[in-house]
Amino acid sequence: MTILLTLTVLALIAIAIWQITKIFELSQPKKKNTQIADDDDNRWNGQLMFAFLIFIFGITIFSFWKWGDVLLPGASSEHGMEYDNLMWISFAIIFFVQTITQALLHYFAYKYRGEKGKKALFYADNDRLEAIWTIIPVIALAGLILYGLYTWTDIMTVEENEDALIVELYAQQFNWKARYAGEDGVLGDANVRFLQDFDGKNLVGIDVTDPNGFDDVVVQELHLPKGREVIFKMRSQDVLHSAFMPHFRAQMNCVPGMITEFAFTPTVTTEEMRQTADVKAKVKKINTIRRENSKALIAKGEEALEPYIFDYLLLCNKICGASHYNMQMKIIVETPEEFEKWITDQQTFAEVIQ
Amino acid sequence: MSTAAAQLHEGEDHGHHHKETFITKYVFSQDHKMISKQYLITGLFMGIIGIAMSLLFRLQLAWPEQPMGIMSALLGKWAPDGVMDPNVYLALVTIHGTIMVFFVLTAGLSGTFSNLLIPLQIGARDMASGLLNMISYWLFFLSSVIMVASLFVEAGPAAAGWTIYPPLSALPQAQPGSGLGMTLWLVSMAIFIASSLLGSLNYIVTVLNLRTKGMTMSRLPLTIWAFFITAVIGVVSFPVLLSAALLLIMDRSFGTSFFLSDIFIQGEVLHYQGGSPVLYEHLFWFLGHPEVYIVLLPALGITSEIIATNSRKPIFGYRAMVASILAIAFLSTIVWGHHMFISGMNPFLGSVFTFTTLLIAIPSAVKAFNYITTLWKGNLQLNPAMLFSIGLVSTFISGGLTGIILGDSTIDINVHDTYFVVAHFHLVMGISALYGLFAGVYHWFPKMFKRMMNKNLGYLHFWVTAICAYGVFFPMHFIGMAGLPRRYYTSTAFPYFDDLANINVVITVFALVAGAAQLVFLYNFIHSIFYGKPTEQNPWKSNTLEWTAPIEHIHGNWEGKIPEVHRWAYDYSKPGHEDDFIPQHIPLKKGEEELQH
Numbered sequence: 026m027t028i029l030l031t032l033t034v035l036a037l038i039a040i041a042i043w044q045i046t047k048i049f050e051l052s053q054p055k056k057k058n059t060q061i062a063d064d065d066d067n068r069w070n071g072q073l074m075f076a077f078l079i080f081i082f083g084i085t086i087f088s089f090w091k092w093g094d095v096l097l098p099g100a101s102s103e104h105g106m107e108y109d110n111l112m113w114i115s116f117a118i119i120f121f122v123q124t125i126t127q128a129l130l131h132y133f134a135y136k137y138r139g140e141k142g143k144k145a146l147f148y149a150d151n152d153r154l155e156a157i158w159t160i161i162p163v164i165a166l167a168g169l170i171l172y173g174l175y176t177w178t179d180i181m182t183v184e185e186n187e188d189a190l191i192v193e194l195y196a197q198q199f200n201w202k203a204r205y206a207g208e209d210g211v212l213g214d215a216n217v218r219f220l221q222d223f224d225g226k227n228l229v230g231i232d233v234t235d236p237n238g239f240d241d242v243v244v245q246e247l248h249l250p251k252g253r254e255v256i257f258k259m260r261s262q263d264v265l266h267s268a269f270m271p272h273f274r275a276q277m278n279c280v281p282g283m284i285t286e287f288a289f290t291p292t293v294t295t296e297e298m299r300q301t302a303d304v305k306a307k308v309k310k311i312n313t314i315r316r317e318n319s320k321a322l323i324a325k326g327e328e329a330l331e332p333y334i335f336d337y338l339l340l341c342n343k344i345c346g347a348s349h350y351n352m353q354m355k356i357i358v359e360t361p362e363e364f365e366k367w368i369t370d371q372q373t374f375a376e377v378i379q
Numbered sequence: 380m381s382t383a384a385a386q387l388h389e390g391e392d393h394g395h396h397h398k399e400t401f402i403t404k405y406v407f408s409q410d411h412k413m414i415s416k417q418y419l420i421t422g423l424f425m426g427i428i429g430i431a432m433s434l435l436f437r438l439q440l441a442w443p444e445q446p447m448g449i450m451s452a453l454l455g456k457w458a459p460d461g462v463m464d465p466n467v468y469l470a471l472v473t474i475h476g477t478i479m480v481f482f483v484l485t486a487g488l489s490g491t492f493s494n495l496l497i498p499l500q501i502g503a504r505d506m507a508s509g510l511l512n513m514i515s516y517w518l519f520f521l522s523s524v525i526m527v528a529s530l531f532v533e534a535g536p537a538a539a540g541w542t543i544y545p546p547l548s549a550l551p552q553a554q555p556g557s558g559l560g561m562t563l564w565l566v567s568m569a570i571f572i573a574s575s576l577l578g579s580l581n582y583i584v585t586v587l588n589l590r591t592k593g594m595t596m597s598r599l600p601l602t603i604w605a606f607f608i609t610a611v612i613g614v615v616s617f618p619v620l621l622s623a624a625l626l627l628i629m630d631r632s633f634g635t636s637f638f639l640s641d642i643f644i645q646g647e648v649l650h651y652q653g654g655s656p657v658l659y660e661h662l663f664w665f666l667g668h669p670e671v672y673i674v675l676l677p678a679l680g681i682t683s684e685i686i687a688t689n690s691r692k693p694i695f696g697y698r699a700m701v702a703s704i705l706a707i708a709f710l711s712t713i714v715w716g717h718h719m720f721i722s723g724m725n726p727f728l729g730s731v732f733t734f735t736t737l738l739i740a741i742p743s744a745v746k747a748f749n750y751i752t753t754l755w756k757g758n759l760q761l762n763p764a765m766l767f768s769i770g771l772v773s774t775f776i777s778g779g780l781t782g783i784i785l786g787d788s789t790i791d792i793n794v795h796d797t798y799f800v801v802a803h804f805h806l807v808m809g810i811s812a813l814y815g816l817f818a819g820v821y822h823w824f825p826k827m828f829k830r831m832m833n834k835n836l837g838y839l840h841f842w843v844t845a846i847c848a849y850g851v852f853f854p855m856h857f858i859g860m861a862g863l864p865r866r867y868y869t870s871t872a873f874p875y876f877d878d879l880a881n882i883n884v885v886i887t888v889f890a891l892v893a894g895a896a897q898l899v900f901l902y903n904f905i906h907s908i909f910y911g912k913p914t915e916q917n918p919w920k921s922n923t924l925e926w927t928a929p930i931e932h933i934h935g936n937w938e939g940k941i942p943e944v945h946r947w948a949y950d951y952s953k954p955g956h957e958d959d960f961i962p963q964h965i966p967l968k969k970g971e972e973e974l975q976h
Contacts, residue, residue, distance in 0.1 A: 038895075039902050046833055060831035060912050061919070062762045066838070070761035073842060074769070080846065081773070084853050092854065095861040095878050097793075112790050119780040126747060126776050133754040134769050138761060139691070144959055145952040146756035149693040149974055154752070155745065159699075162744040166737045166783075173737075173787040174730050180789060181726035198553065198644070217643035230643070259723075263644040264547040265656055267721065267796065271862030274793045278722050280656055281546055282640025285723035311877045318877075333874040340873070342796045342864040344540045345547060346554040347465040351872035 064140055071138030078131035082124070094310065097271055098303040101293040101337070101358070104180045105274040111176050118165060183288045189254040192247070194339075195229045196259070196266035196279040199348035201339055204229050205242040207373060213238020217262050217281075223378045230262070231374055239375035242368060247339060247356045249291050250364035256288040269342035270356065272298075278343055291358045298358075299335045308335050399934075407517075409509030412932050414516050415494035416827055419820070422487020423904070425523055427897075429478035434894045436471045439463045441887035443869035457535065465868040469538040470556050472866055474530065476541030477564070481571055482526065484674040484812045486519050489613075492677060492819050493582050493606040495827060499925035500600050502591025502942060504935045507584040511577050518574035522567045529563035537564035540866060542667065545638040545659050549630050552645045562631070565624050572621045579610035579617075586610075591924070593944035598963070600923050600948040601687075601694060604701050605680020608708045609673050615712060616669040623662035630654070660722055664715035671808050672711040676704060678815020679746065679775075682768040684948075685822050686750055688921045689765035690757030691959045693949035693974075696749045703742035710739045720788040721795055729788040736786035740779070747776050758952070758959070762919070763837025767818035770845050771811045777849075778807025781856065796866075799859025802852045810848045817841075817900065824904075825918050829930050830911030836903040843896035850889030854882050922948050922962045946973055 062070070100109050137145075193204035193212055206212045214232040222233070231238040249255055259268055261279035268287070269276045277287040298304055311333045319329035341352035359367070408414060435454075438447060446461030457467040494512065498505055506512045529536040538556025539548035543564065551558040586599075586607045599607075626637040630651075638659040639651035687694040694700060716724065716732035750772045759765065781803040784790050794800065817840070824832045858879050863870055870876035870883075917926040924944070928936050942964035950961040955971070967973060 035898065038898065042836065042899060042902055043906070046836060049835055060834045062760050062765075062834065066834065067759065067761045070766060070838065071759070074761075077842075077845065081777075081849060084849055088854055088857055092857045092882055095857055095882070097860065097862050108789060108793065111787070112784070112793075115784055115787065115790060119783055123777060123780055126751065127773060129751050130754070130769065130772055130776070133751060133757075134759060134761070137690075137754060137757045137759050139758045143758045145691040145758040147693065147952050147954055148695065148752075148756065149949065150696055150698075155696050155699050155749075158748045159741060159745055162741050166740055169783065169787065170734055170737050173733055173789050177726065177730060177733065177787075177789045180792070181729070217641050218648055220643050220648070221646075263642055264550070264553050265544050269796075269862075269864065271793055276721050276792050276795055280723045281642050282653075282655060283657070283723060307878065311874060314877050314880070315874065330874075333877070335875075338862075338873065338875060340862075340864055343544070344469065344866045347469070347868075349469070350465065350867035350869055353873065 062139070067138040067140065071135045074131045074134035074138075078128060078135075081127055081131075094303075094307060098298075098301065098307070100272070100274050101291055101298060102273040102275065103290040103292055104176075105289070105292075107176050107179065108274040111172060114172070115169060118169070180289075183256055183286050185256070186254065189256045189288070190250065191256050191258065192249075193229065193258045193260060194247075194268045194279065195243075196261040196268065196341065196345075196352075198263050198346050199341070199352040200245070201247075201268070201341075201352065201354035202229055203244050203247045203354070204231075205244070205368060205371075206237075207240030207242055209237055209240055211237040212258065213241050213374070215260070220262065226377055227374075229260070233378075239373065241374045242371045243374065243377070244371055245354065247354055248364055248367050249356065249358045250361040251291055251294050251358055253361060254288060254290045257286065259285040259287070264345050265343045266341045266345050266352070267343035269340045270337065271340070272337050276342060294358045294360060295335070295337060295356075296359075298337070304335050308333060407513055409505070409513045410932075410934055411494045411498050411506045411509070411512060412827070412936075414512055415491050417516050418486060418490035418494060418519070419827070421520060421523055422483050422491060422816075423901070425478050425482040425527075426487060427901070428527065429475050429483055430894055430897060432471045432475040432478075434890060435463070436468055436475070437887040437890045439468055440869070441884045443871055463868075466535060466538055466555055468868045469540070469554070469866065470535045470560070473538050473540055473543075473556070474526070474536050477537075477568075478526065479809065480541060480670065480674065481568070482519075482523055484809070484816070485575065485670070486571070488812060488816045488819070489606065489609055489673065489677045490516070490519065490578060491816075492602070492681060492823070493578070493610070495823060496602055496925060497582055497585050497606055498589070499826070499928055499936060500603050500923050500948075501586060501589065501594050502924050502937075502944065503585060503589035504937075504941070506581050507589060508581055511581050515574045515577035515581065518570050518577065522571040522574060525563055525567035525570065529560050529567065532558075532560045532563065534558045534560060536560040542660075542663055543627070544663075545627060545630065545656050546642055549627060549639055550642070550644060550649075552647075562628075565628055565631075569621060569624050572617045572624075575613055575617050579613040582606055582610040583614065591941045591944055594963075598944055598947045601683035601697070601700055601704075602677075602680040602923075604704055605676045605683070608704050609676045609680075612669045612676075612708050612711060613673050616666040616673075619662055620666035623659060623666075626662075627659065657719070657722055657724060660719050661715070664718045665712075667718065668715040669711045671804070672707055674812045675775075675808050675815075676707070678771060678812040678818075679704075681815045681819040681822070682750070682771050684921075684923065685764050685768045685818050686753050686772075687949050687951060688822075688919050688960075689760040689762055689768070690753050691760065691951045692753055692757045693951055694749070695752040695755075696745075697947070697949065699745055700749055703745045706742040707739060710735055710742070714739060714786075717786050717788070717791070720791045726788075733786060733788040737783065739786075740783060743775075743779050747772060747779070760919070762821065763832070763834055763841055764818045764822035764919075766838070766841040766845075767814045767821065770841065770848075771814040771818065773845075774806045774810045774814065774848060778803055778805070778811065778852075782807060793862075794859055796864055797859035798855050798863055798865055801865050802855035802859060805855075806848070806852050810852070817844075820904070822919065823925075824907065824911075825914035825930075826925055826928075828908050828911070829914055829932075830907050831914050831918065832907040832911060833903050836899055840896055840900045840903065843899075844893055847889045847893030847896065851886050851893065854886055858882055917962075920958075920960045922950060922960050924963055927962065927964055950974075 191206040195202040214235040219230040259279040266279040337356035339354040450458035534555040629635040636651040636654040642649040717736040
């Protein structure tokens with residue numbers, strides 16, 4: 026029925042367009058029926074080109090004004106500051122280029138709109154001009170490439186240091202687990218072959234023949250101490266996943282059959298983050314939206330939404346199946362003391378399999 | 380056999396037509412003009428499906444969990460109570476991507492215009508091999524049929540994203556779409572690749588061997604340069620995708636472990652050992668990235684031709700334009716790793732790919748500047764084709780610039796696979812290439828169908844589309860920079876993203892209006908085929924050879940001799956001439972110098 030209705034509407038629209046064009050053509054009897062742009066067309070389309078330029082700038086300004094507050098707050102990790110710098114420098118450059126090139130393009134389209142009898146300038150080449158606009162991008166890009174590579178090497182070089190906290194992020198359809206190396210600071214060997222040992226209590230497949238594994242701690246909530254480097258080792262048991270921690274400017278794929286790495290140092294605890302102006306404003310806005318939505322839910326006889334409190338997120342960012350959109354884990358950054366207290370409260374692998 | 384058709388037509392007595400039946404003329408035609416129409420119409424049909432799918436999942440993103448009649452009407456049991464199932468959402472984005480990238484913007488765009496324009500613009504009777512050309516189209520048709528058929532499979536079509544990364548795509552246990560739907564996807568793509576290779580080889584041979592007298596490579600219109608280089612990229616990179624597809628088929632059906640290792644799924648340890656999904660990613664993107672330029676270069680070629688013609692000016696910097704096509708083509712084959720910065724490959728490799736990727740910005744910038752300079756002091760005839768070409772340059776710049784963000788391995792860490800990427804590539808290759816397709820259709824419609832399209836409907840089509848394209852994709856950058864991953868069925872699982880909901884509504888409204896605007900185009904297209912105003916010989920006063928061929932299509936393209944070429948394609952508004960254009964077949968006047976280029 027809906028399809029029939031849709032088709033009828035489409036047919037009516039088609040007829041309407043046909044009639045409108047008919048009327049349009051009949052209303053201009055003096056003009057030749059030609060489908061080639063004439064001076065009138067050039068004029069009004071040229072003017073629209075100029076208007077379109079204003080539209081592009083307008084939508085840019087509007088979006089920043091209206092939606093600027095949805096962007097991620099400043100980075101909560103050491104390398105994240107460098108990341109943010111590089112990103113905003115790149116953005117400054119592309120905004121500059123965007124503004125100038127779009128302005129020229131649309132302004133020329135307006136300014137040089139065709140008129141009968143006018144003749145265009147025969148201007149086929151200018152080596153100097155072309156050299157200039159080849160060299161300028163070369164210089165700008167060389168700068169960006171060097172800066173980018175310097176930062177990249179800095180971020181991606183994972184040095185095994187004694188103080189670092191080793192954490193395994195373990196991905197499966199559709200949840201995350203984290204494994205801490207325990208007191209020895211070494212993760213026990215693991216493989217999916219061992220997942221079924223101990224009636225499924227071996228959640229990440231730790232190999233019991235490796236003594237390093239017994240003090241490992243497997244949890245479903247990621248706790249990180251502030252100010253200490255964390256080296257993540259990523260694993261997946263089934264399909265590709267990607268461990269995405271946007272607030273820390275951190276992401277790495279989890280690949281079955283191999284271990285991938287990423288390291289960062291958190292700099293802001295969850296509690297501190299909740300007190301920043303950006304996050305406060307964002308939470309307030311989200312809760313206003315949630316209250317509005319709750320009204321509709323209550324009217325339907327359903328439960329109201331819970332108020333939102335900020336937490337760092339770990340999301341899956343590689344398509345992994347039906348519940349990809351809901352594969353998440355809470356991250357809690359806390360002071361080293363709080364962290365130590367938390368981790369000693371957790372059961373070690375040895376305790377779990379007893 | 381292959382060059383026989385062409386040789387047959389070398390002689391002068393070209394007036395007589397071969398006896399043709401309905402089947403050989405309209406169905407199994409070996410005439411490049413008919414094949415180009417077949418490509419166009421099949422491509423448009425696939426485009427309707429692809430765009431309709433995007434509207435469906437846009438509805439889901441704007442109003443998740445809201446029962447909608449259209450969902451149950453179109454998706455039936457895949458939308459219980461009018462709410463789309465998450466697996467179906469993934470299937471829709473997968474098939475939308477596949478159809479738009481391969482079936483519309485590769486076959487629909489390149490297939491249509493390479494076929495139409497290569498023989499006509501270089502002065503050839505037909506493609507080097509009419510037979511291979513025909514087989515190429517029918518393989519494309521077959522692969523389209525299989526891809527569409529996969530939509531009707533019980534468990535649904537492929538749903539692992541258009542990149543179909545294993546293990547998700549390899550294991551039927553991982554998602555319902557990885558069963559028969561994925562098999563059909565792979566079979567369809569394998570056939571598609573065969574079609575594409577036959578077509579590309581034909582284009583390359585034709586351009587190299589069948590140019591008319593005087594048509595040197597340096598006099599080739601930029602359209603032909605673009606189609607030619609596109610074909611070369613296709614021949615270099617498509618076979619690699621075929622090998623990836625074949626290895627994936629082996630893993631799926633014959634128990635090999637090319638891409639799989641150490642997998643535990645649905646309570647079972649699988650036997651696969653030693654393979655790597657990262658290997659698949661390398662193979663896929665070895666085609667996948669050049670594919671972007673396979674889509675884009677023909678659009679840029681079409682734009683070059685249309686901007687020059689309608690500016691009544693030579694294209695600025697012809698040599699630089701050719702050089703930048705070559706540079707882009709070369710670089711496009713060594714940048715694939717920028718899709719894999721965080722795939723787990725060695726970070727040093729990431730540095731190398733960042734370097735090569737950002738280099739591509741240079742020839743791209745040259746192209747953009749040259750287009751802008753071509754407009755400068757022109758006498759712009761703002762026909763619908765010209766508007767779409769200017770629109771292309773605009774979206775090419777807007778989308779291309781964000782490539783500098785994504786191509787930088789460092790910045791990519793946090794925007795990788797978010798909506799920022801979706802916004803970027805839709806502007807730079809999706810919308811730009813679609814504009815190229817539309818520009819080409821408006822411009823060469825008279826050549827294809829002997830009639831003109833209605834210009835006012837064309838203007839309506841352009842302006843609504845142009846506004847909506849920015850309306851859809853500009854705000855999308857913000858969603859990405861807010862941290863929302865792509866391919867999420869809904870963002871409601873994260874209260875953190877609740878403030879993105881209204882942006883999603885805005886985007887969907889723009890998308891729906893844009894979809895409606897395409898109906899105007901479709902109406903104009905179909906109506907004009909039958910009732911459009913009959914065209915003049917050379918409606919846009921263009922220099923290229925296709926406009927010297929008779930309006931009525933004849934087998935062999937020209938009565939009698941093929942015109943000889945005496946100049947480049949861009950003698951517009953040349954001083955010392957009364958007309959503002961001098962077609963390529965007009966000999967130089969006494970004392971007139973050909974531009975050194």
